Every structure is written in structure tokens, then in C-alpha cells.
Amino acid sequence: MFKLLLHICCGPCSLYPIQTLRERNIYFTGYFYNPNIHPLQEFKARIRALEEVAKQEGIEIIWDRTYGLKSFLEETLLCWEKPKRCERCYYIRLEKTAKLAKSLNYTAFTTTLLQSPFQLHDLIKSIGEEIAEKYQIEFFYEDWRKGYKIGKEKAHSLGIYRQKYCGCIFSEEERFSRNSLVFQTKKD
Ligand code: SF4
Incomplete structure (x- = not known):
């Protein structure tokens, strides 16, 4: 029997992959890491969002x-600029x-990161293939x-929390720094 371990980056991004896997009768288990x-x-907010998806779906x-701020910063210490930082982030x-x-005898692994048009899709694919080769397990x-729009609309209709930035503290700064500069200028 084909068994797939589905890495889930967040609740909203999981909805379309879950739908398609179900349509194809593929057995899968989610993995939040x-x-x-x-x-x-x-x-914590993203965990709660995925708990809600798990319950509803x-x-x-x-x-x-495990909250991974320290380990993540150690991993990206020498590569915190994009795209090197994201490459390391995908790889981990x-x-x-x-x-x-x-270790759990699944046939293959994959990730819901492949659903987002904001991620470096080709890089995720090549890293998945490289890791598949290294560990001798299929990358699905x-x-x-x-299905990005479908997932987005479904998250909205289910009332699932949708984050405003990718994840790391660097991406939070990239998302909001322009606004804070505008705010400072107005204040001055
Ligand atoms: S959280 Fe997002 S922006 Fe930050 S390193 Fe990972 S993929 Fe890149």
C-alpha cells in the first residue's frame, strides 16, 4: 500500500493538497515540523489553525x-539572506x-509548500529530489x-487563520518594514 507523509507548513496551505490526495484515494498522514x-x-496561532483543519477535515x-527559534537561527547564521536562507529552511x-x-516505513514524502505561489517552487522540488536520493525514499x-485560490477560499469559508508573512523573523521584517518606515516618516 502506498503511504505518504505530508509535511504541512500551515493550515491554509494544507487544504488543497488534502482535497486532491483524497480525490485520488492516496493514504497520507500530516506532519507538522x-x-x-x-x-x-x-x-502557537499556526498550530491552532492546523488543529482546526485537522478537526474539520x-x-x-x-x-x-517544539518552538525552533534558536535552532533555526543557528542553521541560518551564515546564510540569512534570500534565497540561501530559504534553501536551508526547505532543506531542514x-x-x-x-x-x-x-523510519515509519512510508513509501514517499512531500510538502504543502508546493501549494504556495510565494515559495521558490523549483528549489523545493530540487531539494526534495536530492533528499529522496540521499535517503532512498520517493519524493511525491x-x-x-x-489550487492556491481554492485553498484560500476554503480557509476563508472555514474561518481558518491566515498568516500575513512566510514564517521566520526575517520574513516578518520584509513584510512589515516598509509600513513601519512610512509610520516613522509621518510621525517625524
Ligand atoms: S520562513 Fe519563509 S522566508 Fe523564512 S527562510 Fe523559511 S521559506 Fe524563507
Whole structure:
């Protein structure tokens, strides 16, 4: 039997992949492992959002609820600029997913990061393939970006929390720094 371990980056991004896997009768289990999400309150908010998805969709999830700010900063210390930082970030999460999948005798692994048009899709694919080769386990590739709008609308209708930035403290700054500069200028 084909068994897939689905790395889930967040609740909203999981909705379309879950839908398509179900349509194809593919057995899968979710895996939440995201040391890249900061700060702690945001990390907790994204866990709550995925718990809600799991409840509403009836899916099984393996949880790693360790808040990973320190380990993530250590990993990206020498590569905190994009795209090197994101490359490391993808690698950490996909490698851990592949290792877990292998140890639990799953056939393949993949990630809901493949659903987002804001991620470096080709890079995720090539890292997934590289890790698959290294650990001798299949990387299940799908271009789920075509379902981005469907997932977004479904998250909205289910009342699932949707984050405003990718995850790490660097991405939070990139998302909001322009606004804060405008605010400072107005204040001055
Ligand atoms: S921007 Fe997103 S993908 Fe890139 S390092 Fe930060 S959390 Fe990871």
C-alpha cells in the first residue's frame, strides 16, 4: 500500500493538497515540523489553525510542537539572506520529513509548500529530489499551485487563520518594514 507523509507548513496551505490526495484515494498522514515560524505567539496561532483543519477535515497529524527559534537561527547564521536562507529552511524541514517517513516505513514524502505561489517552487522540488536520493525514499511531487485560490477560499469559508508573512523573523521584517518606515516618516 502506498503511504505518504505530508509535511504541512500551515493550515491554509494544507487544504488543497488534502482535497486532491483524497480525490485520488492516496493514504497520507500530516506532519507538522516548522522551526522557521516566529515569534512564539505566531507559532502557537499556526498550530491552532492546523488543529482546526485537522478537526474539520478529519486528518491524522504527527506533531512536533517544539518552538525552533534558536535552532533555526543557528542553521541560518551564515546564510540569512534570500534565497540561501530559504534553501536551508526547505532543506531542514524536508530532510526531517524524509527521515521520519523512512523510519515509519512510508513509501514517499512531500510538502504543502508546493501549494504556495510565494515559495521558490523549483528549489523545493530540487531539494526534495536530492533528499529522496540521499535517503532512498520517493519524493511525491505535485504542482499544487493551481489550487492556491481554492485553498484560500476554503480557509476563508472555514474561518481558518491566515498568516500575513512566510514564517521566520526575517520574513516578518520584509513584510512589515516598509509600513513601519512610512509610520516613522509621518510621525517625524
Ligand atoms: S522566508 Fe519563509 S521559506 Fe524563507 S527562510 Fe523564512 S520562513 Fe523559511
